[in-house]
Amino acid sequence: MQVPIHDHTVLYRRYKPALDAAVARVLASGQLDWGPEVPAFEDAFARWLGATHAVGTNSGTAALKVALRALGVGPGDEVITVPNSDIGSTAAIHHVGATAVWVDVEPDTGNINPALVATAVTPRTAAILPVDLYGHPADLAALRTIAERHGLAIVEDACLALGAAIDGRPVGQWADITCFSFAPTKHLGAYGSAGAAVTDDGALAQRMQRLVGYGQNRERHYGDNLAAAPLEHLSEGLNERLDELQAAMLRVKLPHLREIIDGYIARAAVYTDSLAGAAVRTPVIRPGAIHTFRNYVVHVEARDHVQRRLADAGIATALNYAPPLHRQPAYRETSAAAESFPVADRLGETLLALPIGPHLDGPICQRVAQALAAAV
Numbered sequence: 001m002q003v004p005i006h007d008h009t010v011l012y013r014r015y016k017p018a019l020d021a022a023v024a025r026v027l028a029s030g031q032l033d034w035g036p037e038v039p040a041f042e043d044a045f046a047r048w049l050g051a052t053h054a055v056g057t058n059s060g061t062a063a064l065k066v067a068l069r070a071l072g073v074g075p076g077d078e079v080i081t082v083p084n085s086d087i088g089s090t091a092a093i094h095h096v097g098a099t100a101v102w103v104d105v106e107p108d109t110g111n112i113n114p115a116l117v118a119t120a121v122t123p124r125t126a127a128i129l130p131v132d133l134y135g136h137p138a139d140l141a142a143l144r145t146i147a148e149r150h151g152l153a154i155v156e157d158a159c160l161a162l163g164a165a166i167d168g169r170p171v172g173q174w175a176d177i178t179c180f181s182f183a184p185t186k187h188l189g190a191y192g193s194a195g196a197a198v199t200d201d202g203a204l205a206q207r208m209q210r211l212v213g214y215g216q217n218r219e220r221h222y223g224d225n226l227a228a229a230p231l232e233h234l235s236e237g238l239n240e241r242l243d244e245l246q247a248a249m250l251r252v253k254l255p256h257l258r259e260i261i262d263g264y265i266a267r268a269a270v271y272t273d274s275l276a277g278a279a280v281r282t283p284v285i286r287p288g289a290i291h292t293f294r295n296y297v298v299h300v301e302a303r304d305h306v307q308r309r310l311a312d313a314g315i316a317t318a319l320n321y322a323p324p325l326h327r328q329p330a331y332r333e334t335s336a337a338a339e340s341f342p343v344a345d346r347l348g349e350t351l352l353a354l355p356i357g358p359h360l361d362g363p364i365c366q367r368v369a370q371a372l373a374a375a376v
């Protein structure tokens with residue numbers, strides 16, 4: 001048995017005629033920039049989430065960075081986040097010139113611990129950046145209470161949590177700005193790098209649109225008379241837009257997104273059922289939460305040994321996200337690295353991400369679970 005961690009060809013084969021047609025449409029149009037695909041995708045994506053505005057970006061990291069900049073977060077500001085995430089969550093804070101303040105996480109979900117957020121707030125705190133780890137939403141109600149008490153913004157890193165919800169309210173409707181990644185491994189995977197920032201605030205959306213496109217008003221590129229439109233940079237923008245080809249392919253997959261996400265949830269349920277009784281801690285789902293399982297992460301003792309045994313059995317696994325950021329070379333020199341995050345450390349020592357995605361079916365998940373139960 002060979003079980004890879006991902007297989008991007010499965011959904012390509014499933015949607016091939018429509019994906020090929022979308023690529024051909026964009027290439028034949030000659031309109032590789034500022035065409036109709038990006039705005040059409042943004043509208044459809046916002047509607048899918050029940051949000052008002054979506055701004056396409058060229059990655060999840062770019063979405064986080066643009067969100068922080070649009071909120072005016074910059075040098076001198078602190079942003080509270082977690083050390084057990086993709087580096088993009090923390091790097092985006094530093095890329096806008098602000099300081100990331102890590103706090104430890106909840107032992108069950110691995111998400112930001114609101115009680116510790118409350119104690120980390122200082123007069124310099126500008127925002128909270130929770131991460132919905134593996135697809136389980138952070139405790140957004142508790143975080144909103146803290147944010148409102150201190151006048152802080154919430155920029156939610158939902159790069160792994162498309163389709164997640166708490167108490168019936170979808171991720172995308174909780175934060176000032178919610179950021180998504182469409183990296184190929186995500187629920188809505190592009191064929192390259194892509195992302196989006198979502199908000200109900202029209203002024204923030206307009207600022208983000210300008211920021212991703214050279215600081216220009218987007219309308220400038222959509223008039224009939226572009227050559228005559230004055231070149232006007234309203235702010236010092238970036239070049240971090242979603243591109244037409246990715247937008248066209250994302251538009252093909254978006255109508256199937258619910259089915260894709262339900263597939264992840266169903267495979268996760270098979271894993272959890274099959275691992276009952278094994279010496280494995282399976283993922284927790286808080287009451288009221290919808291966990292969309294972009295990653296199915298278990299916790300086991302002697303993790304490295306277990307991972308090797310699974311590899312010997314042909315089963316690929318991953319370590320999202322270990323070692324945590326405070327143990328990464330990039331941050332070893334910073335003062336924050338000297339602080340201790342015992343829960344994040346403990347989770348980092350025991351976590352193991354099993355393969356999950358459209359390339360697996362129930363029986364394969366059962367066999368992976370059996371191999372894991374035998375390996376622990």
Ligand SMILES: Cc1ncc(COP(=O)(O)O)c(C=O)c1O
Pocket residue numbers: 059060061062085086088089131157159160181182183193194195
């Ligand atoms: C939690 C989290 N935040 C941010 C990112 C960054 O997204 P991207 O790779 O699209 O820049 C990722 C991507 O893996 C992620 O998982």
